[in-house]
Structures are given as structure tokens and as C-alpha cells.
Amino acid sequence: xxxxxxxxxxxxCGVDLGGTKALGVxxxxxxxxxxxxxxxxxxxxxxxxxxxxxxxxQAQTERAEEIVECIMGLVSTLTQAIGTPxxxxxxxxxxxxxxxxxxxxxxxxxxSPHLPSAAGIDLAVMLAPRLGGVVxxxxxxxxxxxxxxxxxxxxxxxxEALMVTLGTGIGGGILVRGRVLRGAEGFAGExxxxxxxxxxxxxxxxxxxxxERFASGDALGRSAREAAGAGRxxxxxxxxxxxxxxxxxxxxxAAAAAGDPGALAVMAELGWWVALGLANLxxxxxxxxxxxxxGLAAAGDCLFEPTRKAFRELLEGSAVRRVASLVPAALGExxxxxxxxxxxxxxxxxxx
Amino acid sequence: xxxxxxxxxxxxCGVDLGGTKALGVxxxxxxxxxxxxxxxxxxxxxxxxxxxxxxxxQAQTERAEEIVECIMGLVSTLTQAIGTPxxxxxxxxxxxxxxxxxxxxxxxxxxSPHLPSAAGIDLAVMLAPRLGGVVxxxxxxxxxxxxxxxxxxxxxxxxEALMVTLGTGIGGGILVRGRVLRGAEGFAGExxxxxxxxxxxxxxxxxxxxxERFASGDALGRSAREAAGAGRxxxxxxxxxxxxxxxxxxxxxAAAAAGDPGALAVMAELGWWVALGLANLxxxxxxxxxxxxxGLAAAGDCLFEPTRKAFRELLEGSAVRRVASLVPAALGExxxxxxxxxxxxxxxxxxx
Numbered sequence: 030x031x032x033x034x035x036x037x038x039x040x041x042c043g044v045d046l047g048g049t050k051a052l053g054v055x056x057x058x059x060x061x062x063x064x065x066x067x068x069x070x071x072x073x074x075x076x077x078x079x080x081x082x083x084x085x086x087q088a089q090t091e092r093a094e095e096i097v098e099c100i101m102g103l104v105s106t107l108t109q110a111i112g113t114p115x116x117x118x119x120x121x122x123x124x125x126x127x128x129x130x131x132x133x134x135x136x137x138x139x140x141s142p143h144l145p146s147a148a149g150i151d152l153a154v155m156l157a158p159r160l161g162g163v164v165x166x167x168x169x170x171x172x173x174x175x176x177x178x179x180x181x182x183x184x185x186x187x188x189e190a191l192m193v194t195l196g197t198g199i200g201g202g203i204l205v206r207g208r209v210l211r212g213a214e215g216f217a218g219e220x221x222x223x224x225x226x227x228x229x230x231x232x233x234x235x236x237x238x239x240x241e242r243f244a245s246g247d248a249l250g251r252s253a254r255e256a257a258g259a260g261r262x263x264x265x266x267x268x269x270x271x272x273x274x275x276x277x278x279x280x281x282x283a284a285a286a287a288g289d290p291g292a293l294a295v296m297a298e299l300g301w302w303v304a305l306g307l308a309n310l311x312x313x314x315x316x317x318x319x320x321x322x323x324g325l326a327a328a329g330d331c332l333f334e335p336t337r338k339a340f341r342e343l344l345e346g347s348a349v350r351r352v353a354s355l356v357p358a359a360l361g362e363x364x365x366x367x368x369x370x371x372x373x374x375x376x377x378x379x380x381x
Numbered sequence: 382x383x384x385x386x387x388x389x390x391x392x393x394c395g396v397d398l399g400g401t402k403a404l405g406v407x408x409x410x411x412x413x414x415x416x417x418x419x420x421x422x423x424x425x426x427x428x429x430x431x432x433x434x435x436x437x438x439q440a441q442t443e444r445a446e447e448i449v450e451c452i453m454g455l456v457s458t459l460t461q462a463i464g465t466p467x468x469x470x471x472x473x474x475x476x477x478x479x480x481x482x483x484x485x486x487x488x489x490x491x492x493s494p495h496l497p498s499a500a501g502i503d504l505a506v507m508l509a510p511r512l513g514g515v516v517x518x519x520x521x522x523x524x525x526x527x528x529x530x531x532x533x534x535x536x537x538x539x540x541e542a543l544m545v546t547l548g549t550g551i552g553g554g555i556l557v558r559g560r561v562l563r564g565a566e567g568f569a570g571e572x573x574x575x576x577x578x579x580x581x582x583x584x585x586x587x588x589x590x591x592x593e594r595f596a597s598g599d600a601l602g603r604s605a606r607e608a609a610g611a612g613r614x615x616x617x618x619x620x621x622x623x624x625x626x627x628x629x630x631x632x633x634x635a636a637a638a639a640g641d642p643g644a645l646a647v648m649a650e651l652g653w654w655v656a657l658g659l660a661n662l663x664x665x666x667x668x669x670x671x672x673x674x675x676g677l678a679a680a681g682d683c684l685f686e687p688t689r690k691a692f693r694e695l696l697e698g699s700a701v702r703r704v705a706s707l708v709p710a711a712l713g714e715x716x717x718x719x720x721x722x723x724x725x726x727x728x729x730x731x732x733x
């Protein structure tokens with residue numbers, strides 16, 4: 030990234046709106062990163078209490094407007110950083126938006142356990158007047174991450190692959206014969222909502238025992254607080270200032286990286302659940318390689334080591350097959366935003 | 382099917398070797414069925430006690446030879462039926478073989494919980510001297526069923542679809558952009574071995590709680606015997622001659638079709654588990670249509686009705702998406718054999 034503004038266009042902006050934070054990037058025509066910004070996801074976005082959109086009352090409209098403000102705030106920061114704000118009809122600028130949940134093939138977020146206030150709202154319609162004629166594409170966040178990793182990251186050159194993002198929830202993107210698998214309406218890859226224990230904890234999606242209840246950042250935080258409450262996580266708890274309710278996944282991964290036995294045990298259990306879902310997906314898809322991204326992937330070896338070990342144990346026929354490589358996403362937490370920008374670049378090329 | 386032998390070739394033979402029975406068909410060049418035969422799968426085939434092939438001792442070799450005899454016996458019956466036995470180098474005859482389990486892209490059965498004695502054995506090598514130069518192709522049985530249903534059956538014309546076979550175990554075939562999804566080594570579609578309850582019953586594959594432990598013909602038989610043992614399945618038990626150990630799935634489906642409340646309750650529970658796995662697969666693949674075949678599909682409405690109801694309840698975001706159609710396989714129990722013959726026809730066209 031360079032600070033020598035202004036750059037020459039065209040520019041492609043990508044925003045990855047997660048359950049916790051929004052991350053935006055600007056790429057130049059070569060796909061190089063020229064600017065980056067982040068902001069917290071408006072708290073109201075995930076406080077609606079139901080993932081299923083009902084009739085859109087004033088409360089939801091206001092919350093959706095807060096999301097639009099969050100996105101436009103990031104876009105504004107980014108365009109100021111590159112010194113060339115987009116103007117109406119500007120074909121030297123395009124925006125890609127990655128959203129968590131079921132995004133249909135028209136770019137509408139139809140269902141979103143982690144962003145309920147935006148589900149059923151047509152963000153493209155709300156954003157259009159703010160963007161002038163700028164090309165806008167909206168896709169599922171994990172599909173965006175898959176595009177990024179298969180274009181410039183850990184899956185570069187792959188024709189068949191699986192991308193799994195372990196964040197607030199779990200997202201997935203599936204590459205078949207070099208293209209993203211879309212399915213009937215664009216909803217393929219909702220891997221976090223495979224049920225892996227029908228008597229497991231309730232999921233914001235409305236069902237019990239979804240994979241993401243056991244293997245996401247949310248799940249790590251919850252099991253860490255349980256372990257700490259039972260006195261088994263002193264090291265991580267110290268990093269959290271001694272308050273169980275402040276304990277987060279990053280305290281556990283930091284303590285595990287420092288060798289804390291309690292934290293390592295929690296990470297081993299998490300890795301087992303990550304592996305269980307990956308083994309299920311491998312039974313279905315048989316991908317040669319699986320890239321793991323999202324915030325949890327930053328945990329590194331203390332997650333990947335137990336996950337690889339359990340994956341080999343849990344995979345059907347693992348003794349007589351090539352076991353898929355589990356690799357960290359090369360673009361880390363930026364994968365979704367970079368992918369959204371790359372998809373916008375592709376759409377912009379088609380539009381002109 | 383016609384009895385006016387001999388027919389004019391070329392002919393394409395398909396054999397579907399299941400965990401319980403082998404079914405063979407002969408198709409003519411137009412794909413019409415001209416002969417059919419069946420035989421029980423040799424009992425020794427599934428009595429090895431381990432799905433993982435070890436070093437192949439004499440016992441396994443003998444058992445594999447029994448499988449070869451079973452296949453060649455069917456082929457012999459079928460070629461006599463059409464009146465034109467294949468001769469070495471005959472390009473007017475080809476054989477397709479569908480096998481239950483992980484068949485690699487070279488046609489080798491690498492892992493098979495329900496046919497352990499054939500796992501790791503290269504049946505093509507064993508069959509070749511018996512077949513002369515006849516074209517032989519080997520594929521997973523559910524992939525064969527998918528090819529049959531998408532060529533002439535319930536999925537005709539589909540570009541994206543899922544085929545699920547509910548037999549002794551559960552098999553799957555996935556159609557993406559008009560072609561069977563193969564994966565890295567050909568193992569895609571092993572849907573029966575998604576784990577849906579890690580503390581569930583042990584599976585012959587070596588793990589616990591695979592979907593097929595809850596939703597296959599085997600699973601129906603087991604839960605029926607449990608229900609009968611607890612006195613809740615009098616109607617079905619009467620059909621089985623009053624002996625719990627003789628109670629099979631077909632007794633339950635017959636009693637359910639006659640309105641027996643106990644049998645209907647067992648079928649409703651089975652349908653719930655079938656739906657759970659289909660909902661998981663729909664989260665991953667978003668198919669517009671799912672064809673259900675295998676022996677259990679013959680149960681008809683008493684399976685499909687509870688399955689469709691539970692599928693709608695269990696599917697993520699079902700209120701805001703098109704719910705995939707669940708349709709019975711049109712070719713019924715013949716789907717695997719017909720598909721194997723169609724794949725042989727395709728390979729034969731390439732070979733000549």
C-alpha cells in the first residue's frame with residue numbers, strides 16, 4: 030500500500046460487511062491494494078432479534094440506513110485516501126459488497142442470521158442514489174473470499190477448491206471447474222448451517238446444532254467463557270483483565286500461542302469441531318484443497334494443528350485417499366473485501 | 382421390455398452391485414431396456430468386518446472372486462436373454478458396473494463400508510480376462526443413478542441437481558452445470574457419511590453418527606426392531622410373522638401404507654432424519670431439485686410426506702427461498718444399473 034496519493038484510476042473498491050466489523054479496500058486495475066479502512070458494524074444491525082425478515086417496519090428501515098451509512102462512510106474514507114472521489118457515471122470506479130448470509134443471484138441479502146436488519150432489504154436500491162452510476166455488485170462474503178484466494182491467494186490456479194471463513198459465523202465458497210458454485214438461487218456454500226448435532230445449541234438461524242455453533246469465532250468465545258467460568262482458563266482470563274464476560278477468542282488464541290495448557294485444550298476442541306465440518310464437506314465435495322480464512326484463521330498453528338490431526342481421523346476412508354490440504358487463506362481478514370473488489374472489477378469490465 | 386429375442390445390437394449392460402442385491406440390465410442403442418436380472422450379493426462380500434482394506438490375504442481374494450462370479454453370472458444371464466453373447470473384442474457390447482462406496486476416477490473401489498471385501502481390489506483387472514476386450518467402466522452406484530435419472534428419469538433436462546439413494550446405506554450424486562461433480566479423486570457425493578450426530582451409533586465406515594445410520598434402509602430396519610421390541614409396532618410385526626428379528630423395512634412401509642399408527646410414527650421419524658441430511662446438503666449445494674432413489678424410495682408417500690414437511694422446517698431460510706423439489710427417482714431400483722449401462726454406452730462411443 031502506498032501513501033503517495035493521488036493514484037491513477039481506474040479503482041475498484043470492496044467492502045466486506047461482517048457481523049462484527051466492516052473492512053474496505055481499494056485495488057488498482059492490477060489488483061494491487063492502494064487503500065484500506067475499517068469500521069465497526071453498527072450494533073443495531075444484529076439486534077433485530079430475528080433472522081427472518083418480516084414486514085419492514087420503521088425500526089428495520091432505520092437500521093438498514095445505518096448499514097448504508099456505515100458502507101458509504103467507508104467508501105468515502107477510501108476515496109479520500111486515493112484522492113479521486115467517484116463522480117456520477119464514473120466508469121473508473123466500481124464497488125463490490127460482500128455480505129454475510131444468503132445473497133441471491135440478484136445480489137439481495139435474503140436471509141442473514143448475523144445481519145438480520147439487512148435481510149430482505151435491497152441494499153443495491155438504497156445505495157444507488159448515493160453512488161450515482163457507479164457499478165455495484167453484491168455477493169456472499171465467503172464467495173468474495175473464494176474469488177480473492179483463487180485469483181491471488183492460497184487457491185491461485187485451483188480449479189476445484191473449498192473456501193471456509195471462520196468468523197462470527199461460518200461461511201463457505203465452493204469452486205467447481207474454475208467457477209464459483211452458485212446453486213439454484215445463488216445460495217450454495219452456506220456451510221455453517223449444516224446441522225452437526227440436532228440436540229446442540231440454538232443457532233440465530235432458528236435451528237439447533239449448526240456447525241457454526243461449534244466451530245466459529247462466536248463458538249470459541251462461548252466455550253472459552255464456559256471454561257473460564259469453570260476455572261480452566263486462567264492464562265486467557267488474565268489477558269482479558271480477569272473478567273469472564275470480557276473474555277474473547279483472541280485472548281484464548283494468544284494464551285494458546287504462549288503455551289497455556291487450558292487455552293490449548295480449548296483450541297484442540299475447537300479444531301475437532303472445525304475438522305468435523307470439513308470432513309463432512311469433503312465427503313460431499315472431495316476438494317483437493319481447503320482454504321481457511323476469517324478472523325479465527327489468524328490463530329495460526331494453535332488452530333491448524335489440532336484441526337489437521339482431527340480432520341485425518343474424521344475423514345471417511347482417509348487411509349486410502351489423498352487427504353485434502355488445509356491451508357490458511359493468504360489474504361487473511363482482507364480476503365472478503367479484496368474479493369468483492371475483484372468481482373466489481375469483473376462487473377465493471379462487462380459493463381463498459 | 383420385450384421377449385422377442387434375439388435383438389439386434391449393440392447392447393449395453395449395467396450391473397448395480399448393492400450391499401444386499403445385484404441388479405443387472407441390458408439396454409439397446411436407444412437406451413431402451415431389453416433384459417433384466419438380479420441376484421443376491423454374496424454374503425461374504427460384507428462379512429469382512431472392516432471397511433478398510435488391509436494387505437489382501439487369501440480370504441479377501443476368495444471373497445472378491447465370489448463378487449466377480451456374481452457379476453459374471455448376471456452378465457451371462459443377461460446375454461443369454463438377448464441371445465447375443467459378447468465375444469472378445471466385441472464392440473457391440475459394453476459393461477458398466479456401479480459399486481457402493483468410494484470409487485476413484487480410475488474405477489477402483491477404494492473404500493466401501495457396505496462391500497468391504499471388494500475395497501482395494503481392482504475389479505477391472507479381475508474382470509478383464511472374463512470379458513475379453515469388452516469395454517468396462519466402473520463408477521459409484523449413486524453417480525450411476527444420477528446419470529440415469531438425468532438422462533431419462535426424474536432429473537431429465539436438469540443442469541443442477543442432487544441424487545440421493547436410500548438403500549442399505551446412503552449414496553449421492555451431484556450434478557453441476559450438466560456434469561457429475563467428481564472432486565479431487567472421484568469421491569464427491571459420499572453424502573451418507575456426513576456426521577449428523579457425533580455421539581450417534583457407530584457406522585461401518587469407522588466413525589459415529591453418519592447420516593446413513595439414521596436415514597437408510599438399514600436405519601429403518603434397526604429403528605423398527607427397536608420399536609417392535611418396545612411393543613409399538615404390532616401391525617408391521619404381524620407382517621413379519623411375529624418375530625422381531627425378522628422385521629425389515631418393507632414390513633414397516635407396508636404397515637404404514639395400510640395406516641398403522643405405529644408404523645407411520647416410525648416413518649415420520651425416518652423422514653425427519655432424511656430431511657435433516659437433505660437440508661444440510663441444500664445448505665451446501667442449493668440444488669433446485671433432489672431425486673430420491675434406492676430401495677427406500679419405493680415406500681412412496683409414507684416416506685415423502687414426512688420428509689417434505691420436515692425438509693421445509695429444517696432448511697435454512699426456507700421462508701424466503703424456493704424450497705428444492707423432492708421427487709422420487711423415476712427409474713426406481715433400476716436407476717443404478719441403467720445409469721451404469723448408459724455410462725458404458727458413452728465409454729463405448731469414445732472407444733470406437
